[in-house]
Amino acid sequence: DTEVTQTPKHLVMGMTNKKSLKCEQHMGHRAMYWYKQKAKKPPELMFVYSYEKLSINESVPSRFSPECPNSSLLNLHLHALQPEDSALYLCASSQGIQGAGQPQHFGDGTRLSIL
């Protein structure tokens, strides 16, 4: 069983909708990440939070808005998405952002489809 929980597992939304993806971990990790993954491709980093502060934004369009309410939770707010945003969105966590030997632990993702 994965230690990073993502909800919902599937989400279908129109281009004018507003929705949110949620991620939760209880491993005491202080770094959390959002990735986007297209089919049969490697994950692409979107955002990095460290100690609940946004550390990295990989030039992600503003229609994606991350939020870290506390050390265990990470949200991704979605608004006015485009069909090309359809993908698997993965959340991950690690003990910190500077430990080179620390693996990232991934959730099972939210499969997002934009109509």
Add this chain to the structure above:
Amino acid sequence: AQSVAQPEDQVNVAEGNPLTVKCTYSVSGNPYLFWYVQYPNRGLQFLLKYITGDNLVKGSYGFEAEFNKSQTSFHLKKPSALVSDSALYFCAVRVLLYNFNKFYFGSGTKLNVKP
């Protein structure tokens, strides 16, 4: 530039035979190397890592990987493949950028184990 290459899009092997999934890397400085596995409709699962020390690293589910500095390779191996090993495998290198360790993923290799 930092990069990871997985030269094979797909590897086919018969159950019970040994398997190898290839990975080569290019980084400046010490490489911190990881293998992840992804089953359909799941997130990435951490298999093993090389940080320093013995060149042969043992991981989950009977997998191991051999670090070869002269060939800049980190091939994933298993002595006897199982049908349940069929999945998508990603090699990754973790690189320190400013104050953040970023994962660079390979393109992925689909492993098919046939009964």
